[in-house]
Structures are given as structure tokens and as C-alpha cells.
Amino acid sequence: xxxxxxxxxxxxxxxxxxxxxxxxxxxxxxxxxxxxxxxxxxxxxxxxxxxxxxxxxxxxxxxxxxxxxxxxxxxxxxxxxxxxxxxxxxxxxxxxxxxxxxxxxxxxxxxxxxxxxxxxxxxxxxxxxxxxxxxxxxxxxxxxxxxxxxxxxxxxxxxxxxxxxxxxxxxxxxxxxxxxxxxxxxxxxxxxxxxxxxxxxxxxxxxxxxxxxxxxxxxxxxxxxxxxxxxxxxxxxxxxxxxxxxxxxxxxxxxxxxxxxxxxxxxxxxxxxxxxxxxxxxxxxxxxxxxxxxxxxxxxxxxxxxxxxxxxxxxxxxxxxxxxxxxxxxxxxxxxxxxxxxxxxxxxxxxxxxxxxxxxxxxxxxxxxxxxxxxxxxxxxxxxxxxxxxxx
Amino acid sequence: xxxxxxxxxxxxxxxxxxxxxxxxxxxxxxxxxxxxxxxxxxxxxxxxxxxxxxxxxxxxxxxxxxxxxxxxxxxxxxxxxxxxxxxxxxxxxxxxxxxxxxxxxxxxxxxxxxxxxxxxxxxxxxxxxxxxxxxxxxxxxxxxxxxxxxxxxxxxxxxxxxxxxxxxxxxxxxxxxxxxxxxxxxxxxxxxxxxxxxxxxxxxxxxxxxxxxxxxxxxxxxxxxxxxxxxxxxxxxxxxxxxxxxxxxxxxxxxxxxxxxxxxxxxxxxxxxxxxxxxxxxxxxxxxxxx
Numbered sequence: 001x002x003x004x005x006x007x008x009x010x011x012x013x014x015x016x017x018x019x020x021x022x023x024x025x026x027x028x029x030x031x032x033x034x035x036x037x038x039x040x041x042x043x044x045x046x047x048x049x050x051x052x053x054x055x056x057x058x059x060x061x062x063x064x065x066x067x068x069x070x071x072x073x074x075x076x077x078x079x080x081x082x083x084x085x086x087x088x089x090x091x092x093x094x095x096x097x098x099x100x101x102x103x104x105x106x107x108x109x110x111x112x113x114x115x116x117x118x119x120x121x122x123x124x125x126x127x128x129x130x131x132x133x134x135x136x137x138x139x140x141x142x143x144x145x146x147x148x149x150x151x152x153x154x155x156x157x158x159x160x161x162x163x164x165x166x167x168x169x170x171x172x173x174x175x176x177x178x179x180x181x182x183x184x185x186x187x188x189x190x191x192x193x194x195x196x197x198x199x200x201x202x203x204x205x206x207x208x209x210x211x212x213x214x215x216x217x218x219x220x221x222x223x224x225x226x227x228x229x230x231x232x233x234x235x236x237x238x239x240x241x242x243x244x245x246x247x248x249x250x251x252x253x254x255x256x257x258x259x260x261x262x263x264x265x266x267x268x269x270x271x272x273x274x275x276x277x278x279x280x281x282x283x284x285x286x287x288x289x290x291x292x293x294x295x296x297x298x299x300x301x302x303x304x305x306x307x308x309x310x311x312x313x314x315x316x317x318x319x320x321x322x323x324x325x326x327x328x329x330x331x332x333x334x335x336x337x338x339x340x341x342x343x344x345x346x347x348x349x350x351x352x353x354x355x356x357x358x359x360x361x362x363x364x365x366x367x368x369x370x371x372x373x374x375x376x377x378x379x380x381x382x383x384x385x386x387x388x389x390x391x392x
Numbered sequence: 393x394x395x396x397x398x399x400x401x402x403x404x405x406x407x408x409x410x411x412x413x414x415x416x417x418x419x420x421x422x423x424x425x426x427x428x429x430x431x432x433x434x435x436x437x438x439x440x441x442x443x444x445x446x447x448x449x450x451x452x453x454x455x456x457x458x459x460x461x462x463x464x465x466x467x468x469x470x471x472x473x474x475x476x477x478x479x480x481x482x483x484x485x486x487x488x489x490x491x492x493x494x495x496x497x498x499x500x501x502x503x504x505x506x507x508x509x510x511x512x513x514x515x516x517x518x519x520x521x522x523x524x525x526x527x528x529x530x531x532x533x534x535x536x537x538x539x540x541x542x543x544x545x546x547x548x549x550x551x552x553x554x555x556x557x558x559x560x561x562x563x564x565x566x567x568x569x570x571x572x573x574x575x576x577x578x579x580x581x582x583x584x585x586x587x588x589x590x591x592x593x594x595x596x597x598x599x600x601x602x603x604x605x606x607x608x609x610x611x612x613x614x615x616x617x618x619x620x621x622x623x624x625x626x627x628x629x630x631x632x633x634x635x636x637x638x639x640x641x642x643x644x645x646x647x648x649x650x651x652x653x654x655x656x657x658x659x660x661x662x663x664x665x666x667x668x669x670x671x672x673x674x675x676x677x678x679x680x681x682x683x
Binding site for chain 2: 008016043045047051177203204205206208209212213214215216217221234235238239242245246247248254263266267269270271
């Protein structure tokens with residue numbers, strides 16, 4: 001490395017002042033790579049998010065580089081594992097911004113880790129594409145912050161629209177104690193009125209709870225409940241579903257997009273039959289009609305991911321795919337990595353078709369998805385089927 | 393109202409039985425060494441996870457359960473041999489710190505050996521709910537309750553009738569006197585880790601079909617079991633059972649009648665109250681000094 005540095009210095013005398021810092025990380029022959037930073041929850045309680053996200057980023061950056069990179073420059077991924085801890089996420093974001101000097105950040109995996117990074121990227125004026133769900137990330141709109149997944153509010157709206165179609169208006173909520181769960185509960189309470197839905201019961205359970213029969217018994221004892229909605233994430237919803245069956249509750253049960261994975265059916269087993277939930281197209285790539293605009297994208301991603309990692313694709317990895325592709329697309333349109341131009345290019349993304357849906361960003365909408373991005377699914381015979389959309 | 397009450401009761405007793413089994417593990421090791429083994433929760437995890445992987449390889453359920461208990465016991469014995477025994481002159485606090493380190497190590501190891509996902513275990517005898525007095529319970533709950541009764545009987549036979557059991561009991565009452573009458577207290581400590589690990593593993597296997605299992609399931613169960621042991625009186629076997637059941641019932645009833653948001657708060661609040669006002673727990677022995 002020292003030799004290379006010397007060569008560089010002798011060639012570019014004018015650049016002496018800062019060449020030391022640069023030549024430490026860059027091979028002299030290549031053009032400087034585009035640095036994509038990421039802080040993901042690869043271990044810890046949100047590992048099921050961060051793990052496929054990291055794998056997805058690694059796989060596609062390798063592919064893009066093999067195909068010659070973006071605007072003639074290679075991509076370089078700098079990824080840190082925050083373990084789902086917001087404090088660590090803040091530290092790693094600082095490191096990405098100050099030491100690694102990344103051009104754009106893709107991450108965090110959770111709403112908590114993302115929100116910890118938001119003030120830092122806003123101050124440093126570096127674009128961030130979050131892979132987390134909650135609506136607070138992009139509402140109010142923050143100049144440098146974007147996100148790829150659907151919001152929990154959209155999930156609530158999709159569910160309530162489906163309930164309205166089935167004439168179910170008295171709904172009981174049961175929610176977990178996690179950030180995702182609480183945020184979704186709040187959003188559902190907010191938009192319920194818009195769909196003529198009355199929330200007649202509102203129960204909760206702890207993050208590591210193993211038995212929700214007490215809460216469900218209370219719901220069972222509440223007259224007039226026509227449907228139950230579980231705002232939850234992780235193992236909780238699977239236990240709720242099993243307990244629901246155990247108690248002999250027969251009203252329709254809705255789960256959130258947070259558990260939209262085969263894992264949920266595996267955990268809840270037979271009890272999952274008949275459960276409805278909103279999910280991204282990726283989950284049902286195989287059964288989407290050929291006419292679906294997203295079909296080619298989601299089928300290709302699913303095939304690539306499953307071939308390389310020999311494990312089922314998850315929507316969370318898809319969020320990382322969208323985050324990376326949105327960034328790459330914006331870099332191309334901005335013609336480089338000037339941060340302000342990159343940000344403007346991200347904001348003017350239109351008609352990008354990703355795993356989450358069709359993305360149309362604007363200065364007021366840093367997510368760019370609408371309700372058509374969600375598909376309403378029902379568990380039948382241990383698999384998913386598409387529910388026929390009811391008129392909005 | 394009545395059927396709600398029985399439902400809360402059923403849920404509380406099931407959870408309480410598991411807490412009781414974990415609490416028993418704490419008490420056995422505490423008696424042999426005055427050490428609180430904070431790796432007890434990890435034994436629960438190892439039991440559940442081992443059973444899941446054995447079942448996945450096609451082993452029939454009873455053998456998988458036995459295998460999981462054996463694996464956890466071996467881990468428990470190794471923990472004693474490789475970590476605790478290596479520090480013969482360490483005081484109790486140091487040993488406790490060793491067990492905390494061991495629990496973090498075991499949790500990390502589990503992430504590598506297995507994975508970070510949540511795994512289900514098929515129930516022992518189907519999952520068709522049974523109606524009892526207006527409440528519905530899954531058959532697995534009966535397994536949990538039944539296993540606890542069997543284990544209590546087996547333990548009272550072990551401590552009352554066998555030489556090793558009596559030696560362990562004698563050591564718990566007076567370590568020096570036990571040593572003077574020729575009891576090998578080192579062997580007692582060794583056996584106590586194996587026994588505690590086996591009990592933890594049984595709890596882990598029994599509860600996995602109801603609550604699933606994962607590499608970090610031991611953290612919360614370990615803490616709840618500890619709270620149960622404190623509540624009942626650390627070192628008392630009857631206390632561990634009573635503490636576990638009371639804790640499970642209080643949690644379930646508070647979730648049902650007060651607010652489910654405070655379920656965990658109740659468990660740890662009880663632990664603090666007991667530590668402040670009755671440190672020996674409900675059934676703990678009075679620490680009297682005889683001259």
C-alpha cells in the first residue's frame with residue numbers, strides 16, 4: 001500500500017494533503033468505489049430481518065460489480081451489525097458517516113434503529129434508505145430519509161378495507177409490546193374510523209410472553225366482537241393464533257404483515273388455517289397472475305436468493321433489494337454520488353417496480369407506495385391463497 | 393365469569409409448573425454450593441432446542457425427549473467440571489459471575505450450533521383442545537402438570553431414599569459436617585449440576601410445543617424461575633414448587649383481571665417485595681445460628 005501511495009502522490013502532487021486518507025482504503029488502479037453503508041440487525045431479536053437483508057445486499061452488490069458496477073464505478077458495501085440495539089445503531093451510523101465516509105446508507109432493519117440514525121444523517125446530509133416499517137420514519141417527511149417497506153398504516157387500511165368487505169365492523173385488537181406492534185396498534189386506532197370500524201377491545205401482551213389465553217379469554221367474553229386483529233411481530237402472533245384455536249374462538253382472525261412468512265404457518269400449524277393477513281407480492285410470487293407488473297421482479301429475486309442461500313426468501317430481504325436498487329437507480333440518474341443530487345434523484349423516483357410494489361416518490365412521500373402494493377392473503381391447507389380484492 | 397376464572401387458572405398453572413421446574417434447578421445447585429446458577433435458563437433452552445433437532449432428524453418423540461435431557465445434563469456436568477470446579481477457592485460471588493458468563497457463552501454457542509430462528513416442537517399427544525369446567529386447555533398442558541407431579545415424587549424419593557440424594561441433602565444442611573462424616577462434597581456439587589440441568593431440560597422440552605423454542609428462550613424463563621425460587625425460598629424444594637405455581641397464577645390472573653401490559657412487572661415486583669420483606673421466601677428455612 002505504501003508503494004501505491006507514493007506513486008499516487010508523485011503523480012498528483014496537488015492532492016498530497018488528503019491522499020493519505022484515501023489511498024489507505026482504495027486500490028490505486030481502480031476508480032474510487034461507491035460506498036454503500038448499512039447498519040442491520042443481523043443478530044439479536046430482529047435477526048430474522050437483518051440476516052436476509054445482509055445476504056441480499058451482499059449478493060446483489062457482488063452481481064452488480066461483476067457486471068461492471070454503476071456508472072463505471074464498483075460498489076463497496078460497509079455493513080455493521082447493530083444487534084437490534086438503537087444505541088449501537090447510532091454509534092455505527094456515526095462510524096459510517098465519519099470514518100467510512102459512505103455515499104448513501106441502506107438500513108436499519110427496525111424502526112428503533114432507524115430513528116436513532118435519523119438525526120445523524122439529517123445533520124451530515126447523507127441520504128438514508130430505511131428498511132423498517134413504521135410510518136414515523138417518513139412522516140413528517142425528513143429531507144434525507146427514505147424507506148422501502150410498506151407502513152403499518154397501510155397494513156391497517158388494507159385489513160380494515162377487507163373487513164368492511166366482509167361486513168365486520170366490531171373489532172378487537174390484541175397487540176404485542178414491541179416497537180412494531182405498538183406503532184401498528186396506534187395507526188390502526190387512528191384509521192379505524194375511516195373504514196367504519198369500531199375497536200371494542202384492546203388487549204396487549206409482553207415481548208417474551210408464552211401464553212395469551214388470558215387476554216383472548218377477555219376478548220372472548222366481550223360481546224359483539226366480529227373479528228380480531230393481532231398487531232404483532234415475531235413469535236407472539238403464532239402463539240396468539242394457537243391460543244385462539246385452543247379457546248375455540250371462531251370469529252375471523254387477522255394478522256399483520258409483520259408475520260407474513262412461511263415461518264408463521266410453520267409455527268402456528270393447523271391453527272393458522274383461515275387467518276388473513278396483508279403481505280407483499282414477493283410472498284406469493286408463484287401464484288401471482290402473469291399480468292401482474294411485479295411478477296418478473298419478485299420471481300427473479302426469489303429465484304436468485306433461494307438458489308444462493310438455500311433458504312426461503314422473506315419479504316425483509318426484499319426490502320433490502322428495493323433499498324439497494326433504489327439507491328443504484330438514483331446514483332445512475334444523478335450521474336454520480338454528489339449527495340444533494342443523489343437525494344433529489346431518490347425523491348424523483350417514479351415507476352420503479354420493486355418487491356414491495358410500484359414506487360412513486362415525491363417531496364411529500366418518501367416511501368411512494370399505495371395500497372395496491374399489499375395483497376390480502378388467507379392461509380389455506382398450509383399455504384397462502386390470494387383473497388379476491390373487495391372494492392375500496 | 394366462571395369460565396374465565398378457570399381459563400386463567402389453567403393458563404397460570406401450566407406456566408407455573410414450568411417456573412417451578414426451573415426454580416427446582418436453582419435450589420438444587422444453591423443447596424450444594426450456595427451458588428445461584430444463572431445458566432439455569434440455558435439448560436431449558438438446550439433441552440428444547442435439542443429435542444427439536446432430534447425430532448427433525450426423524451427420531452421418535454420419546455427418544456428425542458430422553459436424548460435432549462441427556463444432552464443438557466452433559467452440558468451441565470461439563471459446566472461444573474470445566475468452569476466451576478476450576479475455581480475451587482473462588483467465593484460465591486465469583487462463582488455466580490462464572491455462571492453468568494457461562495450462560496452468555498451457551499447462548500452464543502446455541503446460535504452457532506443451531507440458528508437464530510424460532511422452532512416449533514410437535515405436541516406429545518395432539519393439539520385438540522380439551523374442555524374442562526368451561527375452560528379449554530391443550531393436552532400439552534396436562535403433560536406439563538403431570539410431569540411436574542411425577543418429578544416431585546421422584547425427587548422426594550431420590551432425596552429421601554437414595555444415598556446420593558441423602559448426601560446432597562446433608563451437604564445442603566451443613567457442608568462441613570457432611571464432609572466430616574465422609575461425604576464427597578465435590579461429587580455432590582458435580583451431581584447437582586447434572587440434576588439441575590436435567591430438570592431444566594425437562595421443562596424446556598415440555599413447554600416447547602406450547603410456546604416454541606429458540607436460542608434466547610432461556611433468558612426470560614431463567615429469570616421467571618429465579619423469581620419463583622426467591623418467592624418460595626431459595627433452597628427449599630417445596631418452596632420452589634409453591635413459588636412457581638403462585639407466580640404463574642398471579643401472572644395469569646393479573647393479565648386477565650388487571651392489565652396484560654403489566655404481566656412481567658408483577659413477577660419482578662413480587663420478587664423485590666419478597667427480597668425486601670421476607671428474604672427467606674414463603675417456605676425458606678430460618679437462617680438461625682446455633683452455638
